Amino acid sequence: MTAHAHRHELYTVDQVRALDRRAIEQLGIPGYELMQRAAAAALVCLRQHWPQARRTAVYCGPGNNGGDGFLLAALAREAGLHAEVFAPAESRGDDATRARREFEHGGGIVNAWNDAVVLPAVDVHVDALYGTGLQRALAADVAALVRRIHATGAPVLALDVPSGVNADTGDVPGEAVQADVTVTFIASKRGLYTGVAPGYVGAVQLESLGLPETLWQNAHGDAELMQPWTLPPRPRQSHKGNNGHVLAIGGDHGTAGAIRLCGEAALRGGAGLVSVATRAEHLIALNSARPELMAHDVNGPQALEALLPRATVLAVGPGLGQGAWGHALWLTALDAHLPMVLDADGLNLLAQEPRQLSVPAVMTPHPGEAARLLGCDTATIGADRFAAVRELARRYQAVVVLKGAGSLVADPEGRVAVCPWGNPGMATGGMGDLLTGIVAALLAQGCDAWQAATLGVSLHARAGDLAARHGGERGLIATDLLEPLRLLLNGRES
Ligand SMILES: NC(=O)C1=CN([C@@H]2O[C@H](COP(=O)(O)OP(=O)(O)OC[C@H]3O[C@@H](n4cnc5c(N)ncnc54)[C@H](O)[C@@H]3O)[C@@H](O)[C@H]2O)[C@@H](O)CC1
Numbered sequence: 260m261t262a263h264a265h266r267h268e269l270y271t272v273d274q275v276r277a278l279d280r281r282a283i284e285q286l287g288i289p290g291y292e293l294m295q296r297a298a299a300a301a302l303v304c305l306r307q308h309w310p311q312a313r314r315t316a317v318y319c320g321p322g323n324n325g326g327d328g329f330l331l332a333a334l335a336r337e338a339g340l341h342a343e344v345f346a347p348a349e350s351r352g353d354d355a356t357r358a359r360r361e362f363e364h365g366g367g368i369v370n371a372w373n374d375a376v377v378l379p380a381v382d383v384h385v386d387a388l389y390g391t392g393l394q395r396a397l398a399a400d401v402a403a404l405v406r407r408i409h410a411t412g413a414p415v416l417a418l419d420v421p422s423g424v425n426a427d428t429g430d431v432p433g434e435a436v437q438a439d440v441t442v443t444f445i446a447s448k449r450g451l452y453t454g455v456a457p458g459y460v461g462a463v464q465l466e467s468l469g470l471p472e473t474l475w476q477n478a479h480g481d482a483e484l485m486q487p488w489t490l491p492p493r494p495r496q497s498h499k500g501n502n503g504h505v506l507a508i509g510g511d512h513g514t515a516g517a518i519r520l521c522g523e524a525a526l527r528g529g530a531g532l533v534s535v536a537t538r539a540e541h542l543i544a545l546n547s548a549r550p551e552l553m554a555h556d557v558n559g560p561q562a563l564e565a566l567l568p569r570a571t572v573l574a575v576g577p578g579l580g581q582g583a584w585g586h587a588l589w590l591t592a593l594d595a596h597l598p599m600v601l602d603a604d605g606l607n608l609l610a611q612e613p614r615q616l617s618v619p620a621v622m623t624p625h626p627g628e629a630a631r632l633l634g635c636d637t638a639t640i641g642a643d644r645f646a647a648v649r650e651l652a653r654r655y656q657a658v659v660v661l662k663g664a665g666s667l668v669a670d671p672e673g674r675v676a677v678c679p680w681g682n683p684g685m686a687t688g689g690m691g692d693l694l695t696g697i698v699a700a701l702l703a704q705g706c707d708a709w710q711a712a713t714l715g716v717s718l719h720a721r722a723g724d725l726a727a728r729h730g731g732e733r734g735l736i737a738t739d740l741l742e743p744l745r746l747l748l749n750g751r752e753s
């Protein structure tokens with residue numbers, strides 16, 4: 260393991276607890292010392308981000324997260340800052356109780372919290388209410404406190420996890436603290452990076468608390484954070500036959516745009532050739548808009564079969580519809596036993612008519628499609644995206660991308676990668692069609708399903724960020740991503 264390799268690993272809450280236990284039992288570092296180190300690291304973080312801050316309020320919960328808060332408040336006072344503490348409940352457990360006493364012995368006052376309390380004007384709020392121990396939605400009185408904190412408009416530093424966020428799943432079962440910065444201790448908790456959590460964590464800073472690298476050896480996480488990379492430059496002697504031939508299938512009446520975006524993304528994703536199998540009425544528009552696409556009039560399965568021998572990868576689903584035409588093409592495509600990306604109606608048809616897919620296959624559901632495939636509702640998907648993506652990959656023996664903020668990629672053996680890029684400007688029609696084309700292009704260029712899915716998701720999300728950096732998030736449209744995608748694919752932008 261290279262130095263700090265664990266920084267790319269994401270851990271479940273149980274795994275974080277096991278790491279804590281290892282530090283205490285095998286390295287002989289008492290839990291209270293870990294708490295002291297966490298508090299010290301948090302104070303450094305606070306001063307880095309808000310060097311002018313003089314007045315702080317620290318909100319301490321009943322467990323060890325609250326303990327971190329009491330010790331941070333004590334250190335802040337020693338450093339000459341004004342630190343007021345509010346504790347909605349009594350402390351539980353030896354370390355948290357000791358931390359509270361240490362703060363009080365140093366002259367600090369612990370204010371109780373009730374609705375009549377007026378919060379002081381501060382430069383920074385510190386959230387030490389709940390960390391990895393959160394078990395359910397915040398109680399009504401704590402949720403009211405959180406709303407009052409937000410109403411002040413002052414920035415918030417969250418210790419370990421923004422209170423109310425489930426650090427395991429990224430779900431927020433009720434209300435949660437909206438942090439500007441989250442300083443997280445010992446290991447990155449996987450839930451901070453996906454689902455609704457990215458809307459609460461702000462900037463995440465990992466503090467290893469001076470623990471030796473041996474702690475993480477043989478204690479791998481549950482998932483990995485994607486790292487930026489791209490394909491090596493093409494060999495000089497390449498010709499179009501070396502770079503695969505993507506056949507994109509879809510575009511029923513009225514949905515020509517979806518299949519055009521998919522085809523265009525496959526071109527910009529570097530496929531050697533891209534054909535589109537679609538309705539006759541779309542051919543003229545497709546050819547004139549993007550002459551590099553080879554558009555074919557496919558009125559049924561036989562016309563599609565004629566195209567299959569020249570294709571190396573299929574992209575099935577954008578705008579396909581679920582009518583007789585789409586269904587017949589879908590069946591023919593699945594029977595072709597070619598590497599494929601299955602998206603949109605390709606997935607909706609699969610939900611209605613479950614089948615084993617040929618390998619390699621990549622499925623790219625958004626949470627609505629994932630819910631149809633698993634026969635549940637989208638809330639169930641959101642409650643544990645890691646479980647959902649793993650179950651889909653296992654059930655269909657495919658690499659599965661669960662889209663949305665913090666997209667997840669899983670393989671059938673349970674490996675999961677999390678995408679830290681992307682932005683809400685991408686929540687607009689057509690973005691998913693691009694992803695399908697990009698992943699298909701990467702498969703066509705020789706990537707295996709895992710590489711194509713993870714690289715495709717990362718290039719797509721980073722292209723979205725680059726496009727948003729230049730023009731802003733609102734009003735971003737799918738085709739804005741094509742030029743940045745090309746730059747990223749060629750390693751021209753980081
Ligand atoms: N012991 C250790 O190894 C370390 C722990 N650290 C801190 O300790 C935290 C974990 O501490 P804990 O395990 O005590 O957990 P928390 O402090 O997150 O909360 C646990 C307490 O809150 C209660 N609780 C949970 N959810 C609730 C809810 N919705 N409403 C009301 N009560 C609720 C639990 O019954 C328990 O009493 C970490 O997040 C981190 O901040 C750090 O000090 C670093 C080292």
Ligand SMILES: Nc1ncnc2c1ncn2[C@@H]1O[C@H](COP(=O)(O)OP(=O)(O)O)[C@@H](O)[C@H]1O
Pocket residue numbers: 625662663664665666680681682683684685686687688689690691692693694719720
């Ligand atoms: N808030 C967000 N943060 C990051 N990525 C997002 C966000 N919203 C959408 N995306 C990305 O944009 C794409 C949208 O795909 P999808 O929902 O299939 O749209 P469509 O079907 O309209 O093309 C997905 O890759 C998704 O991960």
Ligand SMILES: [K+]
Pocket residue numbers: 324386387388389390417418419420421422
């Ligand atoms: K917290």
